[in-house]
Each structure stands twice: as C-alpha cells, then as structure tokens.
Amino acid sequence: MLAELEHLARGAAAILCLLVFHVALSDFRAQARMSGGTQTCISMERDALLSFKAGLLDPVGRLSSWQGEECCQWEGVRCNSRTGHVIKLDLRNTYMPDYDAVMNGYARLNRLNSQSLFIDEMSSSLAVLQQLRYLDLSGNDFNGTTIPLFVGSLENLRYLNLSWSGFGGRIPSQLGNLSNLEYLDISGNYYQQVDIGDNYLYRLHTVDLAWLKHLPLLRNLDMSDVDLSHVQDWVYLLNMHSSLIVLRLVDCGLTSTMSATSKSNLTHLEVLDLSCNSFNTTLEHYWFWDLTGLKKLHLGVCDWHGRIPKELGNMTSLQVIDLGFNYLVGLIPSNLQNSCNLKVLIFEYNNINASIEEFMDRLPRCSWSTIQEFSVGYASMSGKLPIWIGNMTSLTVLSAGQNMITGTVPIGVGALGNLTVLKLGGNKLEGMLAKEHFSGLQNLESLDLSGNSLKMHIDPNWVPPFRLKSINLESCTVGPRFPEWLRWQTNIDILYLGNTSLDDVIPDWFWMTFSRALFLDASGNMLRGSLPLNLQHMSTKSLSLGSNNLTGLIPRLLPVNISKLHLSSNSFSGSLPLGLKAPLLEELSLANNQIIGIIP
Numbered sequence: 001m002l003a004e005l006e007h008l009a010r011g012a013a014a015i016l017c018l019l020v021f022h023v024a025l026s027d028f029r030a031q032a033r034m035s036g037g038t039q040t041c042i043s044m045e046r047d048a049l050l051s052f053k054a055g056l057l058d059p060v061g062r063l064s065s066w067q068g069e070e071c072c073q074w075e076g077v078r079c080n081s082r083t084g085h086v087i088k089l090d091l092r093n094t095y096m097p098d099y100d101a102v103m104n105g106y107a108r109l110n111r112l113n114s115q116s117l118f119i120d121e122m123s124s125s126l127a128v129l130q131q132l133r134y135l136d137l138s139g140n141d142f143n144g145t146t147i148p149l150f151v152g153s154l155e156n157l158r159y160l161n162l163s164w165s166g167f168g169g170r171i172p173s174q175l176g177n178l179s180n181l182e183y184l185d186i187s188g189n190y191y192q193q194v195d196i197g198d199n200y201l202y203r204l205h206t207v208d209l210a211w212l213k214h215l216p217l218l219r220n221l222d223m224s225d226v227d228l229s230h231v232q233d234w235v236y237l238l239n240m241h242s243s244l245i246v247l248r249l250v251d252c253g254l255t256s257t258m259s260a261t262s263k264s265n266l267t268h269l270e271v272l273d274l275s276c277n278s279f280n281t282t283l284e285h286y287w288f289w290d291l292t293g294l295k296k297l298h299l300g301v302c303d304w305h306g307r308i309p310k311e312l313g314n315m316t317s318l319q320v321i322d323l324g325f326n327y328l329v330g331l332i333p334s335n336l337q338n339s340c341n342l343k344v345l346i347f348e349y350n351n352i353n354a355s356i357e358e359f360m361d362r363l364p365r366c367s368w369s370t371i372q373e374f375s376v377g378y379a380s381m382s383g384k385l386p387i388w389i390g391n392m393t394s395l396t397v398l399s400a401g402q403n404m405i406t407g408t409v410p411i412g413v414g415a416l417g418n419l420t421v422l423k424l425g426g427n428k429l430e431g432m433l434a435k436e437h438f439s440g441l442q443n444l445e446s447l448d449l450s451g452n453s454l455k456m457h458i459d460p461n462w463v464p465p466f467r468l469k470s471i472n473l474e475s476c477t478v479g480p481r482f483p484e485w486l487r488w489q490t491n492i493d494i495l496y497l498g499n500t501s502l503d504d505v506i507p508d509w510f511w512m513t514f515s516r517a518l519f520l521d522a523s524g525n526m527l528r529g530s531l532p533l534n535l536q537h538m539s540t541k542s543l544s545l546g547s548n549n550l551t552g553l554i555p556r557l558l559p560v561n562i563s564k565l566h567l568s569s570n571s572f573s574g575s576l577p578l579g580l581k582a583p584l585l586e587e588l589s590l591a592n593n594q595i596i597g598i599i600p
C-alpha cells in the first residue's frame with residue numbers, strides 16, 4: 001500500500017513541482033519590523049496608494065489601516081524617515097492555500113484564500129512611488145492579468161516579489177528598466193480561466209530574456225514555473241550575471257542541452273535549482289560543473305542519464321545534492337574526500353545499480369557527522385548497509401526503501417538520536433530486530449520496515465523512546481503476541497501490521513490508543529476477539545482487519561469519517577446493524593463471515 005503510494009509519487013512528481021514553496025528571507029521580515037517612524041506622508045503618494053486600494057477587493061480588511069493622512073503608518077507601507085517618500089510596500093500574503101485545495105482540480109490558487117487581495121487590474125497610480133525600493137505583492141490574486149508595464153518605471157526598486165500571485169501572459173521586457181534590482185521573484189504564477197470552466201493552468205511566459213541583461217546587480221532570481229520553453233539562449237543570458245547568488249528555474253520547460261562551451265561566469269552562485277525540467281541528456285559536461293562555490297544543487301526530476309560526474313568532487317562547498325527522480329547510473333565519484341559540508345543527499349528514483357555499501361563508502365568521513373538526509377529509495381541498490389551507519393550522528397532522514405538491500409539492520413542505527421524517518425521497507429533484509437535497534441531513537445516519527453524478512457524480538461515490557469506517527473511493519477514477523485510497546489504510540493496516523501504473524505487477542509487498548517489514527521491495517525493475521533460495538537470516537541478513514549479470526553457483531557456505530565472498511569474472511573456473526581451511519585464509505589467488504597439476515 002505504501003509502496004503504491006510511493007509509485008504514485010513518482011508519477012505525480014511533475015505536479016509536486018507546482019508546489020515548490022520557497023523559504024522566506026527572514027531578514028526582510030526583521031527589516032519590516034524595525035523600520036517605520038514618524039515621517040509625514042507625501043500627499044501625492046497617499047493618493048496613489050488610495051487609488052491602488054480602490055481598485056482591489058480586500059475581503060478580510062488587510063488594508064483597513066489605510067485611512068487618514070499619515071500613510072507612512074499604514075499596514076505594509078514604509079517611508080524614508082528623512083524625505084517622507086514611500087520606499088517600501090510589503091503586501092505579501094503569507095497565508096498559503098493548503099495542499100489538498102490546490103491539488104483538487106487546480107482551483108484558482110489564491111481565490112481559495114480569503115487573505116488575498118483580489119486585483120483585476122492594478123492601478124497604474126503606483127507609478128507615482130518613484131522612490132520605492134521594495135515591492136512585495138506575493139501571494140495575492142491578480143486574476144491572470146499581465147504584470148503591468150509601469151512596474152518597469154519604478155527604477156529604484158531593489159526588491160520585487162510578484163510570486164504566487166496569479167499573474168499571466170507575457171513578462172514585460174520593461175522589467176529590464178529596473179537596473180538597480182537585486183531580488184526578482186516571479187515564480188509560481190498560475191491562473192485558470194474559471195469563467196469558461198477551464199481546467200487548464202496557464203502560466204507566465206516569455207520567449208525572450210534579453211531584458212535580463214540590463215539587471216547587472218541581480219543577486220537572487222526566481223523564475224520558477226515561468227514557461228521558458230521557447231527561450232533558446234537562457235544559459236548564455238544568465239551567464240552574464242556574475243553577481244547571482246541564488247538562481248531558481250524550477251519547472252520552466254527548459255530543454256536545451258547546451259553544454260559547457262565557455263567557462264561559467266556565475267562565480268558567486270550558491271544555490272542552483274533547475275528541478276523539474278526535462279533536459280533528457282547526460283549530466284556530465286553540463287555548464288554548471290565549474291561552479292565550485294555552489295552550496296545547494298537541485299537537479300531532481302530532470303531526465304538526466306549517465307553517470308554521476310566526477311566534477312562533483314571539486315564542489316567542496318556543497319551542502320545539498322538533489323539528483324532524485326532521474327535515470328542516473330552507478331556510484332557517486334570516489335573523489336569526494338574534501339566535501340565536508342554535505343547535509344542533504346538525494347538520489348532516490350534512479351538506476352544506481354550498485355551496492356549501497358560501496359556507495360556509502362564513498363561518502364567522505366568528514367561528512368559522516370554532518371549528513372542530515374540520505375535518500376536512496378527506489379534506486380536499484382543492492383548489497384548491505386555499512387556497519388558504520390551509526391556514526392552518522394546528525395542523520396534525520398534515512399530513506400533506502402524499495403531496493404535490493406540484503407543482510408541485517410546494523411545495530412548502530414539504534415544510536416541515531418536525531419533520526420525522524422527510517423525507511424528500509426521493500427528490501428531483502430533479514431535477521432532479528434531487538435530493542436537495541438531502537439533504543440536511542442527518541443525523535444523517530446516514521447518507521448517503515450515492511451516487506452523484509454525481519455523478525456522483531458522485543459521484550460513485552462519495553463517502553464519505546466519514540467512516539468511514532470507512522471509505522472509499517474507489513475510482512476515482518478512481529479507476533480505471535482500483539483506488540484505491547486505499541487500501546488505507547490498514541491500519535492499514530494498510519495499503522496500497517498498486515499501479515500505480521502500476530503496470533504493473539506486484539507488488545508482492548510487498541511481502540512483508544514489508535515483512536516486518532518487515519519489508516520489501520522492488521523489484516524492477514526490470526527487475531528481473535530471481537531470489535532467494540534461503538535467506534536464513533538475513532539478518526540479512522542480506513543480500517544482493514546480482513547483474514548483474521550475475529551468474532552462477534554459488526555460494530556453498530558462506525559468511525560464517522562470511515563471510507564474503507566475491510567472485515568472479510570473472519571468469523572463475524574449476527575445480523576448487520578440497521579441504519580449504519582457511514583456517509584463517506586467507499587469500500588465495504590464483509591465477505592466470507594457468518595453474518596445472517598437481510599442487507600439493510
């Protein structure tokens with residue numbers, strides 16, 4: 001089941017690319033709090049702000065302070081303390097619509113979001129604010145309108161953030177007039193033509209990035225989600241920006257296969273994110289390999305093939321390497337000994353086709369204690385886990401599921417006190433798991449050991465150091481006794497105990513301990529006993545107890561949100577309760593029991 005979900009994840013990777021929410025620059029927030037003061041507002045600028053306000057809808061009254069004379073005190077407005085000119089307008093909407101809402105039919109991203117300002121046509125009155133240095137309108141709803149041309153006249157701007165604002169159409173080349181710009185973020189602009197019942201997401205686009213060359217001071221450029229598929233010379237154009245520190249072009253439809261012709265000019269670049277583009281070429285000899293100052297390199301979901309280049313060994317500042325969801329083959333290069341800053345290594349969903357032990361032996365020793373995430377799930381890895389894995393003391397995520405890893409789970413894993421996610425499911429691991437394998441895991445939240453030939457041998461009085469949210473032990477040998485240590489796991493959302501050789505009475509604490517859980521599966525065991533007749537206190541959406549030896553009646557009151565109930569192949573008896581209330585039920589299987597009477 002979890003494996004299925006993860007397969008879905010690969011298919012949905014492109015959609016996930018829509019949801020790359022970027023980390024806010026906290027220093028700007030701090031700056032926003034510090035400024036302000038007792039300036040006098042310039043009346044022409046006040047009028048401009050008021051006519052901007054008049055052109056928008058503000059359902060929750062975010063701009064309710066925009067009245068009276070002193071516009072320098074208005075929410076989001078800052079003036080220069082000497083001249084009184086408005087220098088900063090920060091109307092960022094920090095409330096983001098939730099993930100489900102976005103995924104469900106691509107509804108207009110921000111219209112779901114009452115914190116938005118809704119602007120069908122931005123008043124060009126703002127062009128009066130000629131001293132503006134900082135403009136942030138991100139997270140609001142511009143309803144598919146184009147970025148207004150007058151923005152190009154605000155020539156003092158240093159910071160322009162129009163991300164996640166539902167802008168559409170072509171990027172105006174007038175942005176090239178903002179020659180002082182240091183930060184430009186126009187990422188995440190999607191809109192949908194709701195009025196014509198359209199289910200297609202439109203995005204900002206451009207065929208020509210020549211205007212970029214007039215922005216020589218750019219430090220931080222994020223054009224993620226802008227359609228750049230028709231821009232042929234993007235590498236060449238961006239290579240002129242030797243001042244760039246952060247460059248993000250996630251999901252831009254980039255395909256060009258330009259390789260390193262001349263030396264790269266981006267000598268200050270620290271963050272390069274080209275995820276979710278379809279380069280469909282070998283990763284070797286690409287233009288960015290001489291950027292030896294890079295700290296974060298995000299190249300996931302890019303259709304790279306071939307080997308992982310040895311040039312990686314010269315990028316000794318690297319902290320994050322994300323090469324997940326590609327078609328890469330083979331080990332990491334053997335020259336990483338000076339990469340002592342590694343924190344995040346993502347190689348999942350590739351065809352590595354090598355031993356995980358050899359792979360990990362190429363991780364430099366100096367990084368053993370710095371690496372926080374090591375993700376190599378679905379990567380055709382074989383071999384054993386290295387015994388020194390317990391020396392990776394900062395590890396928070398160890399994800400190596402769905403490979404062909406053999407051998408035992410090294411006891412050292414149990415010492416990884418920072419570990420929150422341990423995924424080793426879907427491998428060929430074998431042997432005994434004792435409490436020592438878990439004794440130091442006080443931060444563990446998610447444990448997946450499913451689909452291995454592991455046998456848990458744990459003292460019934462053991463009190464685990466962790467409170468898990470998700471446990472998957474499917475097909476491991478956990479029984480015959482129902483594991484008493486689960487009793488302490490009251491934070492469980494997801495519990496899979498299918499086919500775990502449980503031969504016991506289902507404990508009465510089960511229904512209280514897991515009352516908050518969403519998915520409960522203990523099918524394919526030899527569980528005995530009956531179910532409580534009232535399960536209304538439970539939050540469960542999916543309850544699977546099929547193929548056990550359960551007896552008694554089908555519960556009269558089911559969990560209110562239940563959508564899947566599988567109780568087939570047991571020995572339930574009696575008649576079905578009349579008036580079962582389960583309005584969200586989608587799947588019900590009661591086959592192969594001793595239930596009698598009519599179906600209500």
Ligand SMILES: *[C@@H]1O[C@H](CO)[C@@H](O)[C@H](O)[C@H]1NC(C)=O
Pocket residue numbers: 021022023024025092093094138139161162163164183184185220222
């Ligand atoms: C722009 O605003 C978004 C939030 O709306 C934020 O996540 C992002 O970091 C900002 N971009 C820059 C370059 O500051």
Ligand SMILES: *[C@@H]1O[C@H](CO)[C@@H](O)[C@H](O)[C@H]1NC(C)=O
Pocket residue numbers: 149150151152153154174177
């Ligand atoms: C951009 O600059 C050019 C040349 O300086 C000028 O002609 C044009 O009007 C400017 N555009 C905007 C939108 O300010």
Ligand SMILES: *[C@@H]1O[C@H](CO)[C@@H](O)[C@H](O)[C@H]1NC(C)=O
Pocket residue numbers: 236239240241242243262265
């Ligand atoms: C490198 O950057 C400088 C300064 O921005 C620029 O003048 C030069 O043309 C760039 N070189 C290349 C090859 O793009």
Ligand SMILES: *[C@@H]1O[C@H](CO)[C@@H](O)[C@H](O)[C@H]1NC(C)=O
Pocket residue numbers: 310311314
């Ligand atoms: C690494 O850098 C050194 C020194 O700059 C250079 O001689 C060598 O060719 C580079 N190696 C790779 C694999 O790029």
Ligand SMILES: *[C@@H]1O[C@H](CO)[C@@H](O)[C@H](O)[C@H]1NC(C)=O
Pocket residue numbers: 365368388390391
């Ligand atoms: C690995 O951990 C063991 C046990 O904690 C320790 O004795 C050893 O020195 C560590 N090795 C390295 C290279 O840190």
Ligand SMILES: *[C@@H]1O[C@H](CO)[C@@H](O)[C@H](O)[C@H]1NC(C)=O
Pocket residue numbers: 393394395415416417418
């Ligand atoms: C967790 O990681 C930090 C460094 O990131 C380290 O200092 C600490 O010892 C680790 N905790 C445990 C319990 O290993």
